[in-house]
Amino acid sequence: MAINDIYTDGIASGWDVRDASSFTAPTTLEADIVIVGTGAGGGTSAEILANAGFKVLLIEEGPLKTSASFKDMNEARAYAELYQEASGRTTSDGAITVLQGRAVGGTTTVNWTSSFRTPPETLRHWAEAHGVKGWSVDEAKPWFDERSERLGIAPWGVPPNANNAVLQKGCEKLGWEWHVIPRNVRGCWNSGYCGFGCPVNAKQSMLVASIPAALAKGATLVHHLSVRKLQFSGDRVTGLEAVALDANCIHPSGVSVRVRAKHVVLAGGAINNPALLLRSGAPDPHGRVGKRTCIHPVVFTYAQMPERIDGWYGAPQSVASDHFQWSGQFDFAPGFKMEVPPVYPALIAALFGRSGPELSQNIAQLPQFNVMLALTRDGFHEDSPGGEVRIDEAGNPLLDYEVSDYLFRGFKNALLRMAEAQFAGGASQVMAAHLDASWSPNWTEAKRQIENLAYKKFKLALGTAHIMGGCAMGEDARQSVVNSEGSHHQLQNLSIIDGSLFPTSIGANPQLSIYALAARNATRLAQRLKPAAV
Numbered sequence: 295m296a297i298n299d300i301y302t303d304g305i306a307s308g309w310d311v312r313d314a315s316s317f318t319a320p321t322t323l324e325a326d327i328v329i330v331g332t333g334a335g336g337g338t339s340a341e342i343l344a345n346a347g348f349k350v351l352l353i354e355e356g357p358l359k360t361s362a363s364f365k366d367m368n369e370a371r372a373y374a375e376l377y378q379e380a381s382g383r384t385t386s387d388g389a390i391t392v393l394q395g396r397a398v399g400g401t402t403t404v405n406w407t408s409s410f411r412t413p414p415e416t417l418r419h420w421a422e423a424h425g426v427k428g429w430s431v432d433e434a435k436p437w438f439d440e441r442s443e444r445l446g447i448a449p450w451g452v453p454p455n456a457n458n459a460v461l462q463k464g465c466e467k468l469g470w471e472w473h474v475i476p477r478n479v480r481g482c483w484n485s486g487y488c489g490f491g492c493p494v495n496a497k498q499s500m501l502v503a504s505i506p507a508a509l510a511k512g513a514t515l516v517h518h519l520s521v522r523k524l525q526f527s528g529d530r531v532t533g534l535e536a537v538a539l540d541a542n543c544i545h546p547s548g549v550s551v552r553v554r555a556k557h558v559v560l561a562g563g564a565i566n567n568p569a570l571l572l573r574s575g576a577p578d579p580h581g582r583v584g585k586r587t588c589i590h591p592v593v594f595t596y597a598q599m600p601e602r603i604d605g606w607y608g609a610p611q612s613v614a615s616d617h618f619q620w621s622g623q624f625d626f627a628p629g630f631k632m633e634v635p636p637v638y639p640a641l642i643a644a645l646f647g648r649s650g651p652e653l654s655q656n657i658a659q660l661p662q663f664n665v666m667l668a669l670t671r672d673g674f675h676e677d678s679p680g681g682e683v684r685i686d687e688a689g690n691p692l693l694d695y696e697v698s699d700y701l702f703r704g705f706k707n708a709l710l711r712m713a714e715a716q717f718a719g720g721a722s723q724v725m726a727a728h729l730d731a732s733w734s735p736n737w738t739e740a741k742r743q744i745e746n747l748a749y750k751k752f753k754l755a756l757g758t759a760h761i762m763g764g765c766a767m768g769e770d771a772r773q774s775v776v777n778s779e780g781s782h783h784q785l786q787n788l789s790i791i792d793g794s795l796f797p798t799s800i801g802a803n804p805q806l807s808i809y810a811l812a813a814r815n816a817t818r819l820a821q822r823l824k825p826a827a828v
């Protein structure tokens with residue numbers, strides 16, 4: 295069946311899409327509102343602001359890659375082309391793998407489609423501990439309803455693939471809570487390649503849903519363009535300095551671009567937004583920029599199933615468990631959400647952390663692998679304040695993230711519970727993703743081993759695909775970078791609208807939390823600015 299490429303058709307119909315790598319001379323771009331970054335926050339904002347009648351300019355440092363180039367479903371191509379630092383991003387010490395998207399559509403182009411509303415516990419905590427106003431469960435609900443409708447979000451109606459079914463079966467046997475994951479898809483083929491860009495435009499990513507809607511309303515999209523600095527005068531941003539990137543989207547091409555707009559929206563995501571503000575020397579009287587960067591630190595366990603389960607096929611995530619998320623001794627250790635990742639060969643080989651025959655013998659068993667992951671809820675306790683973004687001499691972002699004993703206790707709990715669920719789900723052997731671990735043939739042995747592992751960075755495999763915070767929202771300017779609607783506390787015509795706003799992690803995969811908050815903030819911004827008055 296032929297799949298039309300949305301962008302080929304759209305550009306032919308007159309969409310204004312420009313590739314900055316083809317610019318040959320210094321250029322100035324102008325708009326009512328410029329949006330830096332085209333992911334969950336930027337895409338949503340562009341759609342709403344363009345619909346409200348503003349002349350919107352969307353800037354993206356990554357490439358424009360569309361369904362036509364996703365047809366090969368090639369993991370290596372995707373990691374090199376569509377992810378920050380070609381998937382090589384880590385924390386500054388190299389201990390935690392950081393996966394973030396870098397392409398038109400941002401991380402939504404490569405994400406796995408799980409779409410959860412912000413848990414009520416998290417919203418209450420933000421109001422009570424972080425001075426967030428106007429985003430209670432009742433106030434947020436209409437925005438979650440509206441974005442869910444817009445992006446086709448509904449519980450996955452197809453039986454889970456065999457990888458997810460292990461989690462479901464394990465939870466059922468143990469009497470633990472589990473639920474079907476809502477996904478943002480329309481007409482999904484259940485192929486499982488979401489992480490490499492959806493080849494059939496079923497995933498309602500920003501690439502497929504909101505950016506085309508903005509372009510159809512007259513927005514301009516410039517890709518291969520990296521914003522390096524904001525310029526200021528008094529309490530206003532007066533311009534942006536950007537550099538065009540070469541065709542490979544790596545090095546500056548040598549062409550500079552200046553941008554002038556009456557209002558600036560930063561949507562470059564957690565890590566890159568704080569880095570841009572720090573590089574620019576933006577006012578930060580209370581030293582809040584980059585602080586409280588949360589990552590849902592993730593730990594993993596592997597299981598060998600008696601039969602082939604081919605865990606790379608089918609919706610990557612369709613079952614989750616919050617059994618240990620909100621019930622526990624949180625003074626002792628954080629809560630966590632249990633899910634599975636897709637069993638993509640390169641992803642799992644990298645996680646496995648070994649080499650030579652040991653790696654190849656294990657990866658040869660991949661068709662029988664089940665993998666579980668736990669998203670640890672960071673940012674909710676004084677011993678888990680999140681990390682900090684800073685910049686190196688060249689102005690590039692670095693994320694420092696310390697792992698406290700409090701977090702390590704949470705990781706151990708999570709490994710234990712996942713191993714237990716895997717055996718209950720039918721596994722014949724289980725192993726924690728830890729360099730000293732080995733396959734255990736039963737739960738008693740796995741428990742003994744996991745309890746006695748050394749809980750240290752570089753031994754335990756740690757990763758994140760959910761970067762949140764660093765430009766926290768709140769009403770107290772001493773504690774936050776922007777107010778509860780994303781307006782910068784010091785710069786009048788600057789808003790921040792993306793995952794960098796969150797004062798803690800979410801306790802669930804964050805994309806829908808970003809879509810809903812971005813929809814509310816962009817709508818309020820449009821009301822405040824009114825096209826005629828910009």
Ligand SMILES: Cc1cc2nc3c(=O)[nH]c(=O)nc-3n(C[C@H](O)[C@H](O)[C@H](O)COP(=O)(O)OP(=O)(O)OC[C@H]3O[C@@H](n4cnc5c(N)ncnc54)[C@H](O)[C@@H]3O)c2cc1C
Binds near residue numbers: 353355402405
């Ligand atoms: C493999 C993977 C799977 C995931 N699966 C899920 C999932 O199933 N469900 C879920 O809820 N979440 C998932 N996530 C996370 C989710 O997609 C992100 O949290 C979300 O997209 C973040 O939105 P954002 O707007 O903050 O930033 P992003 O979506 O990351 O967008 C930021 C964009 O800004 C661009 N940019 C940054 N700086 C600049 C600059 N200076 N100039 C120009 N452009 C710039 C970046 O290149 C990027 O394209 C996943 C993430 C990964 C990596």
